[in-house]
Amino acid sequence: MPTAFRLRAPVVLPCDPGCPALRDAVLDVDETGRITHVGPAADAPDAGDAPVRDCTGILLPGLVNAHAHSPMTVLRGMGGDLPLLRWLHEVIWPAEARLTPADIGAGMLLGSVEMLRAGVTTSTEMYFHGEELAGAVLASGARLVATMGIIDAPGWDWRKMLAGVDAWIDADGLRSGPGERIEVGYGPHAAYTLPPEALTMVGAAARSRGALVHIHVAESAGEDTTQRGRYGSVPAMLDRLGLLGGRVLAAHAVHLSDADIELFATHGVAVAHCPGSNAKLASGIARVLDLRAAGVPVGLGTDGPASNDDLDLWEDMRLAALFARLSTMDSAALGAADALLMATRGGAEALGRDDIGVLEPGRWADIVHVDVDDPAFVGGLDVPDEQLVANLVWAAGSRRVRDVWVAGEQVVAAGEPTRVDRAEVQRAAGAVTRRLLT
Incomplete structure (x- = not known):
């Protein structure tokens, strides 16, 4: 204690x-x-x-990682030179299908240790097998926002996944564990990987419980052409389907129009900006300055360690400032203090949290x-x-x-x-990686 x-x-x-x-x-x-x-x-x-x-x-x-898939430490380097959709379909999703719950726990523990050593005390994870995620983070002593993955894909039943999140929150509450280290939320993967009905149901379930919804939005130009063709844009689609409202965190949010940004501002939607991953996958440069000017809360995320490929939020601070300057040709567009605040105070605001991200009385x-x-x-x-x-x-x-x-x-x-043996943690995760490569 x-x-x-x-x-x-x-x-x-x-x-x-x-x-x-x-x-x-x-x-x-x-x-x-x-x-x-x-x-x-x-x-x-x-x-x-x-x-x-x-x-x-x-x-x-402590820094706040607003968007991560940290168990993917065991997948680091796989398919590293492919664009997003090929990387997902040809490399990552087939590899993830071979992961056991124990594998996910090993990957999460390694990711948690890696982040703590970089000063990242809170990570917002979108992944599966929540018991293993929570167990790993409690073992390391870090803080976790576990937005459990919900996806419509072979081998996954989105209705059961949604019901599982409902049941977890109803049993344990939104936050639990020593120092309220564990928060539970909803992680619908994206508009293009779930039917419209699922997005509506997730929004209703989350609002009724005051829980966070964490979803990929407009990450790459080609990922959601069908949805954009029908609704005009992904934010417009999410609005019409009732997902917006309450606590919503849009990961990436690269390809947004002025109307999309206005919609986010109107509904209080926050953005997890992931400049390192966006650059590596050539997804584009998010409109961070426009989002901030509109009053949209913006935090920083590393994304997964198979697409960045590290969990060093300091690197993303620098990239966020560099890309903001390059995209506007203004060397004063985003300063060092702005970047640091996005990684701390901004990350907490993006999660709807007033108990982390700042050193002031009453916060953890x-x-x-x-x-x-x-x-x-x-x-x-x-x-x-x-x-x-x-x-x-x-x-x-x-x-x-x-x-x-x-x-x-x-x-x-x-x-x-202080809580775990780093060499042993690395050994366990490495064994998973080597098995996946055979």
């Missing part, structure tokens, strides 16, 4: 709007794993008997400590806030993550997981 403690650091980035830095600051965590105070050390309350740990670098919120103590003994910080920490954040995002990234806490529990120390 977590115990109350205090962290003190030269810099704390709470990830408030504008991303200001707190200098010589402390962060207090109570015995339940929630933050009770964040602010300059000079103004801090008495720590009492709580132990105080001095951190040498920067503290910031999901915290990342970044060591600054690195050429990225050659100027030290006494530089202007804008330069400090730029060095963190553009130059340092995940390689300097040293310690991570989730709900007040330290789950990474000196760069290594």
Whole structure:
């Protein structure tokens, strides 16, 4: 069980709007794993008997991966030079058909460890066999939003899959586990892999339970020609079928019109922007600036480790800013602070969560400590806030993550997981990959 403690650091980035830095600051965590105070050390309350740990670098919120298929760590590198639809039909779906529940657990555990070591404390997963997903994440100590896959494909019954999500939420509630580490939601794969009736039913089931709907939308130009021909666009289709409304997260959302963006803004639909995967699969560049200008919440996602091919959200921060600048030919279009906020505060907002993504009282103590003994910080920490954040995002990234806490529990120390043996986790996942290649 977590115990109350205090962290003190030269810099704390709470990830408030504008991303200001707190200098010589402390962060207090109570015995339940929630933050009770964040602010300059000079103004801090008495720590009492709580132990105080001095951190040498920067503290910031745990990153929020808004879209992933992390069990696919065992499929990494397969079909890596194919376009999306060929990659799915010819390589990935046949390989996934051979995965056992245990295989999925092994892949998820490896993905969870990989993310934690990069400072990603929450991942939003669209996959199957929820018991294995939850078990793996609870083993690593991370946080999971399990949006269970629902698809109409050979070997899968979408009605049973939908009923399974209903039953899980009705039995355990939306959130469960220590530190509310597990949230359950609905993961209808896409408009082109489900009948219209299924999308309507998913929307109704999710709204009645206050649950998240997480769906691929307009990822590539050629994936949903039939649906676009009938309805005009995928967002228009989802609106007419009653899927929009409530908590809806659209993954990718690359090929959107002005009307689509307006529809998202009207219904409060959020977007998980996945620049690395979108680029690797040549899906296109999402209209991130237009989405943000319209008031659409935008978080960042890695997508699966077979299509990115890593789970390093820092890389996607940089790519999001680079592509926004290239697509507009404006070097100031999206700054380092914007990218960092999309990976933290923005990810939480995209999920409809107000308990993660920011270091402030009342939220879970999901915290990342970044060591600054690195050429990225050659100027030290006494530089202007804008330069400090730029060095963190553009130059340092995940390689300097040293310690991570989730709900007040330290789950990474000196760069290594505290709960599991990384070598054993890698060995187990590797055995799955080798079997799939035979």
